[in-house]
Amino acid sequence: MAILLTGGTGKTSTRIARLLQDANIPFLLASRNAETGAPSGMPASKFDWLDSSTFENPFHYEFPNGERISAVYLIAPAVTDPVPALNALIDLAVSKGVKRFVLLAGSSTEPGGHHVGQIWQRFIDAGLEFCVLRPTWFMENFSEWQHLATIKDEGKIYTACGDGKIPFISAMDIAAVAFHALTDGKPHNTDHRVLGPELLTHDEIAAKLSSGLGREIVHVKLSEEESAQRYLKLGLPDQFANFMSYLEAAAARGDEERSDNAVERISGRPPLKFDEWVQQNKKAWQ
Known part of the structure; x- marks a missing residue:
């Protein structure tokens, strides 16, 4: 193998x-x-x-x-x-x-x-x-991608997600499920919704980051068009900038408000909660 x-x-x-x-x-x-x-x-x-x-x-x-x-x-x-x-x-x-x-x-x-x-x-x-x-959406979006610079430099998170709840998942938990799907003797032959253990709004994410980092982080609510413009400035092509802003607007409508136990069922351990993940990754925002 x-x-x-x-x-x-x-x-x-x-x-x-x-x-x-x-x-x-x-x-x-x-x-x-x-x-x-x-x-x-x-x-x-x-x-x-x-x-x-x-x-x-x-x-x-x-x-x-x-x-x-x-x-x-x-x-x-x-x-x-x-x-x-x-x-x-x-x-x-x-x-x-x-x-x-x-x-x-x-x-x-x-x-x-x-x-x-x-x-x-x-x-x-x-x-x-x-x-x-x-x-669902990666926790690492806050530590490795679009939100990292604004959290470090401005103390802000910009999205069009409104008050939509999302079961944020860590990349490590996705990897744990993928590991088993790749290596288990019996093929899974199905799909897995890989979701985190908590439904959180971006306002709640900002509050958790504030608590974990010891400084104020706020969520700035954008329109779908304003979000697309920010993704364009990050260097995404038009289509993907519009797609990302569309996903944010969909989250605002409640499209990501769901739960599943795939991580624990397949890997044998519960997925990381956001507070725990922040403590493990604090160096990213220093």
């Missing part, structure tokens, strides 16, 4: 890699920068979703004891239509003997639906071993 992790330098892949490392399961990170972008001591192969000539590279990697890639973790590229690239890699992987695929999707993804929903449907139609992860 060996595991190929696309999105090799992303939030979830590197955390899955640590779990595999601890379990002595061979793995390979696939990323554009190969080993120069991978965490120290972790094997990586050059792989670019936008360059199909790189798709073969991971399958030429020499694993210890002659292990071969048996499962692939799929994170879609940030392009308008990722389906052709994903299908091309799946075709190649199946031809190399890969039996199992774990796809990171979104909470609103449905089989046969838009975007990676088509890949989910392909797994079903082709009879492949699979699992589709449908996490």
Whole structure:
């Protein structure tokens, strides 16, 4: 058994890699920068979703004891239509003997639906071993992405989420579920809603950050259009800026107000609460 992790330098892949490392399961990170972008001591192969000539590279990697890639973790590229690239890699992987695929999707993804929903449907139609992860919003959005700079520099979080409640989840908990989906002897052959243990508004998130960091953090409520403009300033293409602001507006309408016990049921431990996560990541905002 060996595991190929696309999105090799992303939030979830590197955390899955640590779990595999601890379990002595061979793995390979696939990323554009190969080993120069991978965490120290972790094997990586050059792989670019936008360059199909790189798709073969991971399958030429020499694993210890002659292990071969048996499962692939799929994170879609940030392009308008990722389906052709994903299908091309799946075709190649199946031809190399890969039996199992774990796809990171979104909470609103449905089989046969838009975007990676088509890949989910392909797994079903082709009879492949699979699992589709449908996490809610990442806690790491506050420590690694769009909210980090404004929390550090302004003491503010800007969203169009209004008073919508969201079961924020840590990337480590997503990784724990993905680890089992990739390595369990019996394939899951289903989807998992990967949700955190608390339904929180962004006002409540701001209050928890204020308490954990010892300084005031406030949530600034934006319109959907104002949020899209902020995402554009972060460098997102128009389509993705509009999509992110749409998701925020959907959260304001209550679309993310749901609960599930997938993390504890699959990993054997409860997911992190936000206060605990803040304490573990305080250095991010220093």
